[in-house]
Amino acid sequence: MDSNMISEENLEEFTVIWLDSKSYSIDTKARLRCIINFLKVFNNVDDCFNYISSVKSEKVFLITSGLLNETIVSLVHDLPQLRFIYIFCQQKGKYELCSKRYIKIHGIFDDQEALYLMLTQDVKICSNTTSISFFNKNEKSLRHLNGTFYWYQLLRKTLLHMPQTHNAKQDLIDIGRKHYADNDKELMIINDFNEKYKKNEAIRWYTRDSCLYRLLNKAFRTENIDLIFKFRFFIIDLHKQLQNLYKNYIELLRSYDLD
Known part of the structure; x- marks a missing residue:
């Protein structure tokens, strides 16, 4: 696992996760952090699943490669902290059926610019629906x-x-x-x-x-x-x-x- 974060505590509302067995570029890291500052990078499904499961107070935006998407999507799709899933791959048509089975998959992309644009739009929408609460939702009495x-x-x-x-x-x-x-x-x-x-x-x-x-x-x-x-x-x-x-x-x- 490669966390790529100087601060391990996320002080914002959102986390972006990049899951791919291959390496990713410095430019990719910079572009993603301009949209969501807190970035976690994983190269295997188990570490990625364990991390998403541990998130308690943030919304997660998951970007996964086509190769790993079927395994990770079925594991994390129903977790409430997971907001959207984006599949980044070379063959979009190969994963169309998967996107129809899971409603949180918000797109299949073979172009990074299109992926960044969709992620930016989704973050803005989620930001507008996130309000200040002075009370912990788990407090019932x-x-x-x-x-x-x-x-x-x-x-x-x-x-x-x-x-x-x-x-x-x-x-x-x-x-x-x-x-x-x-x-x-x-x-x-x-x-x-x-x-x-x-x-x-x-x-x-x-x-x-x-x-x-x-x-x-x-x-x-x-x-x-x-x-x-x-x-x-x-x-x-x-x-x-x-x-x-x-x-x-x-x-x-x-x-x-x-x-």
């Missing part, structure tokens, strides 16, 4: 939910009362550069954020299609306190900017009432 809710209220108040320091921003920059090492696309965004970020632009940065949005959403959904703490200065700026927008909105409504 009302007592647990109430406890989690009050805990997050305490966390919010604690973060808002923490002093804004240069170290707070640097903590976020450092973890971003570590997690996205060798990912030129995301490193450019992180460097841009480091140089140009202003407190009154937090919403603009959050709504931008970048690692900031994905990391923060994952941190809250999985209740990753360490990562939430890394975002402390950004969360404070977001909170204050949203408060100001709400205040301006209320004042605007009152002005209409007076008229």
